Amino acid sequence: MKLGDTPFNLDATLCCGQVFRWEKVRGWWYGVTGDRAFKIRQIGDMLEFTNASEQFIKRYFGLGDDLPKISAEIGKDDYIRAALREFWGMRIIRQDPWECLISYICATYKSIPAIKRMLLNLSRKFGEKTTLDGMEFFTFPTPETLASARVQQLAECGLGYRARFVLETSKQIFEGRFMLESLRQLPYEQAKKQLCTLPGVGPKVADCVLLFSLDKLEAFPVDRWIARVIVNHYGHMLPRELAKKLLGKECLSSAEYMRLNAFGREYFGQYAGYAQEYLYHYERMNAAGCKIGV
DNA sequence: TTCCAGGGAGTAT
């Protein structure tokens, strides 16, 4: 498939920490969605893949997003313009909402390598095996499977205290008490409010699920890295009292989260989620020693 | 060994 003048950066898109179950082997990215594995690679403006339709690829990798337009809207200052330049072509992936939800419940208070390990363990224990190019892959477990698991089994995957959150949320989804897909047609605020009723889901996890799987590009997740970016590079745009209070703080209160979240959405606009992801990746890649695991 | 991680929930004010 030829990208033509559609800017795309596959490596940045899969490396920036929005998805956790892709791996690069001999120049190809291998991943699992739905019931099968597929691989994809980019050579210039050529995108090669197997086991997937062109329609699926366009949808999954957000190739329908008008990146030049988005860039023009969020490129408000030199700092984010540098991030846009550095990883130009990086896109917000449209993940499966269910996998995304469980992934970000697991992601709380964990490093990315540890998150990858947890999700791999979950898939190995509860998913179904499939093969591609002689390698083994596992589908992501279904709501039914996780809902009928025991807390101890989930904990054994390295989830720790998150095990009971994953179990209870899985039960709500499986039993039809929570309609994840229906959130897609709700406005951002309402969808977020509903997500936050799930155990293990607070404002940050909700924002990630909305942005990475439910087409809410205005969502602006604020984690430790983004909080650091805002304080260090946009602190002068915050109320002086707030900027001072956040300086050197290790975690945000819910009120502080709301204020940084609101800042991001108001400053960057309807595509704030794209701004967030470029800033997040830029900050992490420029962190001391570039030692962040891919 | 010690520190920290894409935060959230529970509890006391």
Add this chain to the structure above:
DNA sequence: ATACTCCATGGA
């Protein structure tokens, strides 16, 4: 509403 505390585990 806000502040403080604990959380279970693994990677660095």
